[in-house]
Amino acid sequence: MPDRALSTPLDDSFERYLQDKGKGRGGDGGNYRRNAARELKRFAEWAAGDRGDNDWTGIVPNDVDREPTFDDLDERVFREYARHLGGNRGLKQNTVQTYYRYISAWCGWCVNEGYLEAHYAQRASAMAPLPEDDGRKPGDQQAWTSEQRHALTRHVDERARDAVEVYTTLPEDTDPLDKQRARYEALKAARDRALVFVLAYTAVRVGELLRDPNDPRRRGVRWEDLSLDDGSMDVYRKKQQWDAASLPDPVISPLRSYWKLMEPPTERWPVFPTFDQRTLAELVQEELAERGERPEAITERREEYARDLLLALDENIRPPSITTDGARSILQRLSETAEIDIDHPKHDYLAPHGGRRGMGEVLVRAFGYTVAARYLDNSEEMVRERYSHIEAGELGDVATEALNEIEPRTQG
Template sequence: MELAPAAPRADSISLADSFERYLQDKGKGRGGDGGNYRRNAARELKRFGRWAAGDCGRNEWTGIVPDDVDRDPTFEDLDERVFRAYARHLGSDRALKQNTIHTYYHYISAWCGWCTNEGYLEGHYARRASATAPLPDDDGRKPGDQQIWTPQQRHTLTRYVDDRVTDAIETYRTLPEDVDPLDRQRARYTILKAARDRALVFVIAYTAVRVGELLRDPNDPRRRGVQWGEISLDDGNMDVYRKKQQWDIASLPGPVIAPLRNYRTLMDPPTVQWPVFPTFDQRTLATLVRDELGEQGAIDDHRDEYARDFLLALDEDIHPPSITTDGARSILQRLSEAAEVDIEHPKHDYLAPHGGRRGMGEILVRGFGYTVAARYLDSSEKMIRKRYSHIEADELGALATEAINEIDSI
């Protein structure tokens, strides 16, 4: 099998080349040449490239390359101070509204995140607090900036993760009897990972629980991620540590129960203290297994009996940590791309976790009103009315249209 070429080193690719690679990855159609996101991102990346080179129409600005160096900007010139300066540059343009500034900056931030994943940058500098500090407060005048999963997007993603589990199980069942034990373990590992991803997607899509209440926060020991002992599938609820700093019961609606029940059966967690959404990160699990089994000796020999350290941790009841909120975003990015979800959004080229919560809020407001939606979303009715004001505007517009038609028909 021919291997794909390795990604170029950061010192061998220009910023302009990275722009094109990024746009190809994010574009639609053959060759990644189409899509509104690509077109809008290309415009903003070009603007950023000119600014970085000192070509932004301001005589006092010479770019991000040191004055005594004669070359084009490179990745070694980028750090959080550069993105902070660019945020300030956007904010100084009086022709731009606050929400427009945020939208333009998010295109650059998304490219920065891609560069981090590709190994061109050591960190997501554009997302750091010091970089975003100069951005103005968003005036909230453009509700479209807030992603909401549409019914079609939700259906596409949930159908994909369903099919992924089904395919993994079928592959496992059709393995020949004399297959290598490690290959059988790898097939089981694929099932467990697919089942975890499916359960996570359904919970985010239908419960409206904040992802920070569901998963681990490395900076807050109280948020260590939901455990199996905190979920009651028979009663249809789970205990979560809410944003308001207290434990509360969240509902698990019908569509969530079957994926969770099937996932629990497949995983068969050894104790109720196991995280519902454990990390599958190999580096994290390798360190964990070595630390836990260090006193027993012959660790490597024991590990060699397992195709993945996660399976060893499962058998030995070594509790892995829950995935983090950043981990959930990475999973949704991967799944959104694999499922080929149709997404046209200025800030996100994937189905982000908060979009699932807002999508469920949209369903509840339209179906049962603001009071019920506020209770389900664990928020105030005032906040829900503000966040979903576009629904009330639509309804009032329909009433006004009906009134006008009645008058005109007289």
């Protein structure tokens, strides 16, 4: 191996690695890239002695004044880092495993690229301090129960019906701005209802439905992606390709009434646009300025509207979709106002992935693993693993029935 590679600082390899692992043009997007960048930064700081215990000075010999290079890496370094991750940071065992895998993947890439001569991170001695993985993904176990799903959908349905009724029954002589405010509240309630119903019944991943700032290909579904007559919706799947997802009957009515209320100027409008006032204010001002409007005229135009969203609708200024984090904030707010009883170690609200898992429970119990796998866009093997508790319960019932049939009953 060239001495030049061994003397290369560790962080000189990070950007190339992240580009290779990133998504989109130039490898600049994707959740994996973001998470890997975070863990590589932590590893580099630890290697330099900036994130260890008080007596930790890093992997460079004490009598040498330079930053860590590949020449400093061996299996003992990765063993020490595994011990550091599993030490006193309060991380769950699965999280420790996940963080280490990011560093291990980078190490394997470095071998292929000629920075290292061996995959030290995968050696048994390096991985020995890691805690055992119990097979669960941290934070990915919540599933909406039937009671929770019905409580949340009933709550958002009532809110939307009330808001729409207020707007549509206003007297004709209502002040225009007051009428706009009522329409805005109706639109917001209708959007929230449609979002909740889609998350509750389609089992579509929230990252396939909404905008991901770290992946430019995930811009959020648009009205052109929906076919309400056919009951389908085109989404960009986790497997990196477009595919049709089902829109079951409970979802159609909320989406259709929401579309009629919004009347989007084009089919390219997002189904779930952001309602963030700061974002919309900046967007409207920038777009009108690009169209040649003077600042004074823009101010006057905005003053004619109670909200910039309504101006954007009239002027066909397309806003961005809400983000996946935005959906979580919406569900936190709605879970609280609906006063839903939630008992979960990580989430005190109905999280988006819980809607998908809850629908998976329903499908497995009703139609089995094969049908559920098709609906969830997963392999049957993965669905069996995720919902193994259902099969275990069913086998327990079979065992009980067998015992009742074969074992002689003791007489009292």
